[in-house]
Amino acid sequence: MEYVNPEGLRLDGRRFNEMRQIVAEVGVVSKADGSAVFEMGNTKVIAAVYGPREIQNKSQQKKNDHAVVLCEYSMAQFSTGDRRRQKFDRRSTELSLVIRQTMEACILTELMPHSQIDIFLQVLQADGGTRSACINAATLALADAGIPMRDLAVSCSAGYLNSTPLLDLNYVEDSAGGADVTVGILPKLDKVSLLQMDAKLPMETFETVFALASEGCKAIAERIREVLQENTKQLEYRRAA
Amino acid sequence: MLQSKVFNKKTRGGRIQKQVREVYLRDDIYCGAFSCKSCDSSAARLSSSKIIVVDTNVVLHQIDLLENKAIDTVVVLSVVLDEVKNRNRSVYNRIRLLCSNPARQFYVFSNHVHKDTYVQAMEKESANDHNDRAIRVATLWYQKHLGDTSQVLLVTNDRENKRKATEEGISAETIEAYVKSLGQPELLDLLAQPTNEDITMEDADDSRPSKRKLIYQEHKPMSEITAGLHRGIYHQGKLRVNRFNPYEAYVGSESIGEEIIIYGRSNMNRAFDGDIVAVELLPRDQWQDEKALSIAEEDDEEDDTVHLAPDNVDDAPRTSNLSHETSGDKNAAPVRPSGRVVGVIRRNWHSYCGSLEPMSLPAGSGGTAHALFVSKDRRIPKIRINTRQLQNLLDMRIVVAVDSWDRQSRYPSGHYVRPIGKIGDKETETEVVLIENDVDYSPFSSQVLACLPPLPWSVSSEDVSNPVRQDLRHLLVFSVDPPGCKDIDDALHCTSLPNGNFELGVHIADVTNFVHPGTPLDDEASKRGTSVYLVERRIDMLPKPLTEDICSLRADVERLAFSVIWEMSPDAEIISTRFTKSIIKSSAALSYIEAQARMDDSRLTDSLTTDLRNMNTLAKIMRQRRIDRGALTLASAEVKFDIDPENHDPLNIGMYQILEANQMVEEFMLAANVSVAGQILKLFPSCSLLRRHPTPTREMLEPLLRTAAAIGLTLDVSSSKALADSLDRAVGEDPYFNKLIRILATRCMTQAVYFCSGDLSPPEYHHYGLAAPLYTHFTSPIRRYADVFVHRLLAASLGIYKLPTVFQDRPQLTSVADNLNYRHRNAQMAGRASVELYVLIYFRTRPTDEEARVVKIRSNGFIVFVPKYGIEGPVYLTGKGEKGAGDWYVDEEKQKIVKMDGSLSYSVLQTVKIHMEVVEPQPNRPKLQLTLL
């Protein structure tokens, strides 16, 4: 199968280093302390954050002087168009864990002892890159909730198909069986917070794919910052009025 | 700009699912014209002011024309490319090649993502109409975009599309009109003939279907075929035409589990070799009659060419009618189901090479002549073509493509594609050999070459420190090959161990270190399957830097290898076997003759010579043991040429000498292959690639037995061991007799074949010729893809790499094995054809008298084998077609042809003196003729 044609165009018309269209909005769930919708092309994720609030189940607390971060990931029944059961399948459990660890690493948990932060994520539409979209949505929702963070945790994926590194794989590209590298970074601190790959790649190839995904992360961070600034302006405006 | 494309897709479960796909529309798709001021011209291709846009059908049917240099400045739209890709992969590859060729002006315009030419499907619009509309929109865009600077023409043969285009203000033409406007009449030869559906009223005038006789039965419509297949009335399969009798074909049908025979052109009903057809069985009482009838009906051209002596049964003509002749009893011959073709499900038409049937030039030149094309491949029927350059083409080898075959014509119609060169010319005929055997000899594409490691390559420190790679550079490793061999696959070492045993190593080029699964390089090698060796040319499976340098285990350089290392007792028993990736440094690349000379020279006592002698001693024991087990030491007649370095003509030909050194290397290669076969099958019982040699059936050995019986020799063919023993006993008065019997035995055997272990049961894995229960190919990965595959299996069995995904896909594995068998067979056929060509060239200037042996009696003479040159051919006692003419009669039982008055007779295996000379019965059709002295 040809995923990049000799003209350098992918099946959906993008070039190798182009991301899908990003749409993001915060404050979409009024009941939550913070919330956001994040879309990358046809992948759409909603995030809601509750907290920091008093810890409910003390046994979950490992370090007394740190806040506990909990994460629940789910996929809406209608998200793929394919009827699937198993709400708590292994993939969801694994994803919840990965997102929780990534977010925990960027939240200043030491500032909020004896408290817990709940992050709920639901995939409304899945078209590849849900893992990254979840992290980006969670970051937006956490920021919306005013939870102190070291940096904005952002994520983007890149793959390797037809001997070409490709940024931000959609579902068709993702199912092609090539390598898919999901990278999460803390852009200001210039640190990698997440790195996952589900196939083997030669070292040099991996490096170019990784570099491409990191570039994508930086672009997303820029976009997220814009969304948050816009939101702040809106708030200021409303307060003034 | 973003567009959502919504469509419905049928899922695997059969449900309909709505699919939403995004399309990103772009503003950075450029028109590709140098004259354009508004576009980025870095990728521009189109320099002329006359630009043509072609539609899908023009690309699909007129690709031969498009490939001609006279056609240029063509815009190929992405929607057209997509559709071509779906409909015909090979045409797609050809148009892609044109688009990437910098010498041609073919520009791909990605209209499907351009912001101004993207066309959303309208409700109830068919896919076809949608594409046509997209093509018109794009053409119109070009017209407006380029304005007065250029003339844009849409070329389409679709009437409706052309009408709409004209309505919308687009200039549109048919391909015929366009070609005519170019003023080069010979280009018209390249136009595909319109198929029946395309015939318009004007064209219908001269073909007058009503006046013409229907020769073939109608092909059933597809719906009826599907229904018939479903109900079991029809059987689907691939039609294979007998290479030696084009009026006989077979269809292997899964539904009845046996081959269906199709006799005669009318039952084949316009199907070509390789077509997927639907067959209907004939009534049982016609199974036998049909055969007699078809042979009587068609003039069966006997194979009267001199050719290389066959190496196995597949090289020799089938002689199915002989058993019937001898017994004279209809019921004795096994009755096989016969059938007739009712429809063609998928055509296997491609282009063919050959020449035009000699004909006189029509009066007055310049007009269109109807000529008949005769393919070199006898399985292909003659093809009718129209040409305006008959005079130029009569002496040429040409390529012709088939367009259609309607019920009224005895022969299919096609069109001329290109010339290859003058008939009889060495380069031309060599190219013919390659094309005919489907050998891809085009240069490697840039994508393939991009997979090569940078040059100059050398072993890196990472290779040395790699824990899976053992450093064997300290060993005295050397290679033994034919003189001048550049692609050295294998090297050997042999050290004496303190305990009196030997350590023996077979080191094979580590090709899979450079050829990774799924890369363009791997795909190409897999497609080619094997390197092809012609008399003066080698067509490589892998690009030259790998073949001759990086992989080749040359002397005095460090190379990566995959090694099989045994500990062997002095009586050649294997005590232990291990496999490892390694680094070696060969200290000598010897030729067989050099190695032999070293072993024979008793003054030499250096360690290399000692190692050689030790190895040879071990190899002889191993060989004897193999023969004791029943391995056949068959004889084949391999010919070699001395070539004039100046004009590249053959100076001398002779039989290839097999030395002890050859057998020594062969023995260790066999042993390595056997060891590897065991290892991979142990770890991967269902997906190993192995090689088997089927036990010949009694029926196949029949010609050998008949010949033996005629001279009072009894052969025991109950097992390979029994046959080997009786071959050993077959000693005649002259020293050549035994060899001759072995040669005759060899040609009764089929070839060994590759297969996937999961497709057969273990008893079927047997290799008859080698008397080995398991065998595979591991030792030549530079020139055989099977070995590349086996290297991957072996590496995976050792835990070095994961098994590539293809190994989990059984049908794909089977198709890989099938392709390897096909390529392997073709490579051999090409090699033989090339030798035959040089034999012909050699004898052109050297009429020779030579001794020959009668190997088969025919009604009008006999076939002789010329041992000195390894060729065989017919000797006629009576004029051709006279069939004995009453002067001679054949004594079947004694395999003898006797003159009526009893004064003269010739019997099988008899020595005769013959004269060999090249004659030209028809102009430009030279052939080697054998006559009795």
Ligand SMILES: [Zn+2]
């Ligand atoms: Zn332009």
